[in-house]
Amino acid sequence: MSLQWDLFCRVVDNFGDVGVCWRLAHDLAARGEKLRLWIDDPSALQWMAPHPRPASIEIRHWDAPAAGLAPPDVVIEAFGCELPKAFVAQMAVQARPPLWLNLEYLSAESYVERSHGLSSPQFSGPGRGLTKRFFYPGFTSRTGGLLREPDLLKSQAEFDAAAWLSSHGVHRRAGQTVVSLFTYANMALPALLSELAQADVLLLVCAGKVQDQMTRMTLPADLNWLALPFLSQPNFDRLLWACDLNFVRGEDSFVRAQWAGKPFVWHIYPQDDLAHAPKLEAFMARWLADADATLANHYRTLWRQWNGLQPWATPSLNLPELLRLGPAHAQAWRAHLAEQDDLTSQLIHLARKTS
Ligand SMILES: Cc1cn([C@H]2C[C@H](O)[C@@H](COP(=O)(O)OP(=O)(O)O[C@H]3O[C@@H](C)[C@H](O)[C@@H](O)[C@H]3O)O2)c(=O)[nH]c1=O
Numbered sequence: 001m002s003l004q005w006d007l008f009c010r011v012v013d014n015f016g017d018v019g020v021c022w023r024l025a026h027d028l029a030a031r032g033e034k035l036r037l038w039i040d041d042p043s044a045l046q047w048m049a050p051h052p053r054p055a056s057i058e059i060r061h062w063d064a065p066a067a068g069l070a071p072p073d074v075v076i077e078a079f080g081c082e083l084p085k086a087f088v089a090q091m092a093v094q095a096r097p098p099l100w101l102n103l104e105y106l107s108a109e110s111y112v113e114r115s116h117g118l119s120s121p122q123f124s125g126p127g128r129g130l131t132k133r134f135f136y137p138g139f140t141s142r143t144g145g146l147l148r149e150p151d152l153l154k155s156q157a158e159f160d161a162a163a164w165l166s167s168h169g170v171h172r173r174a175g176q177t178v179v180s181l182f183t184y185a186n187m188a189l190p191a192l193l194s195e196l197a198q199a200d201v202l203l204l205v206c207a208g209k210v211q212d213q214m215t216r217m218t219l220p221a222d223l224n225w226l227a228l229p230f231l232s233q234p235n236f237d238r239l240l241w242a243c244d245l246n247f248v249r250g251e252d253s254f255v256r257a258q259w260a261g262k263p264f265v266w267h268i269y270p271q272d273d274l275a276h277a278p279k280l281e282a283f284m285a286r287w288l289a290d291a292d293a294t295l296a297n298h299y300r301t302l303w304r305q306w307n308g309l310q311p312w313a314t315p316s317l318n319l320p321e322l323l324r325l326g327p328a329h330a331q332a333w334r335a336h337l338a339e340q341d342d343l344t345s346q347l348i349h350l351a352r353k354t355s
Contacts, residue, residue, distance in 0.1 A: 002056075003034065003073035003348075003352070004034045004071070004073050005025075005028055005033055005034065005035050005036070005074045005075075005351075006036045006038060006072040007021055007025055007028075008038045008039075008062075008076065008077050008081055008084075009038065009039045009081065010039075010062070010079075010082075015044050015048065015208075015250075015252075016269075018039065018041075018045065019044075019048065019250075019251075019252040020078065020079075020147070020251060020252050021037060021078050022037070022045060022049050023147050024076075024078075024103075024343070024347075025037045025057050026054060026057070026149075026233075027149050027344040029056040030149065031150075031348065032056075033056070035054075035056060035057040035058065037057055037058070038060050038061070038064070038084075039059065040063075042059055042061070047231070048230070048232060048233050049232065049233060062084065063084070066084075066090055067090070071095075071096075073098055074098055074101065074347075075091060075098045075099070076102075077100070077101070077102045077132070079105055080104070088130070091130055092129075092130055096355075099133070100130055101132070101133050101134075101135045101347070102132055102134050104134060104135065104136045105251060106136075106137040106146075107136075107282065108138070108287075109279060109282040110282070112143050113136075113140060115134055116134065116135065116136040116138065116142065116143050117133065117134065117135070119131045119132065120132050120133075120134070135347070139283075139337065139340075141341070145340050145341050145342050145345075145346050146255050146258075146337060146340075147252075147342065147343045147344065148342035148343070148344075150342075156241055156259075156260075156261070159238065161241065161242040164242050168228075168235075170242075172202055175200060176202050177199065177319060178202050178245075179201055179202070179204065179246070179247070180204045180206065180239050180240060180243040180245075180246045180247060180248075181203055181205045181210060181247045182206040182208075182210070182247060182248050182249055182253055183210050183247050183248075183249050183306075184267055184269075184270060185209055185210070185213050186210070186306065186308075187308055188305055189210070189213060191312040191314060191316070192306070192316075192317065193217075194220050195316070195317045196220075196223060197219075197220035197221070197222040197223040197224075202224050202226065203223065203225035204226050204243065205225055206228055206231075206236075206239075207227070207229055236253070237260070240253070240259075240260035241260050241262070243260075243262060244262060244323060245264065245319070245323070246260060246263075246264040246265075247264070247267065247306075248265070248266055249268070249269070250267075250268075250269050254268075258330075258334060258337060260334075261330050261331045261334040262327065263323065263327060263329075266280070266306075266307075267306060270307075270308075277307075280304075280309070284299065284300055284303060288300070291329050292329065294325065295321075295325040295326065298322065298325075301313075302317065
């Protein structure tokens with residue numbers, strides 16, 4: 001019997017809030033659940049999630065009235081977005097209060113395992129009190145896991161990279177390395193582009209800020225690059241599968257690069273107080289724990305430079321070494337992650353247990 005889920009998403013900036021929420025809603029719907037996705041700015045869904053969309057996902061504007069709707073079994077507050085007060089008041093007077101989960105940002109830091117599953121009583125005015133539970137995605141069995149749709153690995157196994165690239169106007173020459181670039185504005189971008197221009201590389205630049213930055217730069221004459229349009233989320237995933245090396249950012253593309261099983265470089269969401277630095281180091285500590293020492297040192301230097309934590313010392317990319325040692329490590333990491341229960345399965349299990 002399917003449950004009714006209300007998923008609240010407030011678009012802070014960039015595309016990660018809506019990216020994660022859409023992917024979660026789609027995965028829940030694909031498993032037979034009923035979704036209402038409440039969102040304040042659905043504009044990115046036009047390219048990220050083109051029609052046809054699953055009929056069991058109803059997209060509602062954040063301020064749309066909630067009165068008279070079928071009461072939810074589960075309410076997910078994504079990234080602490082603060083539910084509308086009228087909605088909380090309605091939850092409090094429901095005959096059976098819904099399971100209220102706060103879906104937290106992804107981190108490899110140790111506090112995640114300690115915090116995952118904790119509850120916090122919420123004063124909600126008339127009616128009974130409500131309890132909010134904290135649900136932390138993560139990389140270990142003591143966390144909520146990662147979004148991984150059931151057919152992901154099968155789809156990858158059946159994927160024809162050359163056909164997909166060609167269908168998107170990308171024609172790689174034999175022996176050419178294809179690199180994707182999805183990043184925030186980055187001081188190290190000129191240095192990276194200069195190194196890529198000296199290699200036999202075709203650079204596929206994702207739509208958004210980095211394309212704007214590149215159009216304002218003097219680019220290396222030998223740089224072979226292509227500006228991509230905004231891709232649907234499934235096609236964005238396939239871009240990462242088709243490339244030999246992926247530069248990703250934020251949270252969702254960071255996870256999808258790990259599922260792609262290819263070498264990747266992460267531009268973490270930068271924070272003014274440098275709080276992103278320990279988050280970056282915590283992930284590298286887990287991700288490189290079993291890596292070849294040469295590769296681990298290479299990645300640590302490259303990632304710190306790409307994230308502005310140390311100056312870029314050319315050559316930093318050292319593509320031949322990265323492509324020699326990186327693929328086996330990336331595939332081993334993906335296999336390790338695939339052993340843990342995925343996030344959506346854990347959510348459904350929790351919801352059924354408490355509904
Ligand atoms: C460029 C591109 C992205 N995408 C999708 C992939 C992802 O779902 C989404 C991008 O999200 P991210 O990779 O997380 O990067 P982001 O930087 O866009 O989002 C960020 O938003 C901040 C508010 C959060 O604090 C960050 O953690 C992060 O999520 O956009 C496409 O579907 N097609 C595209 O062409």
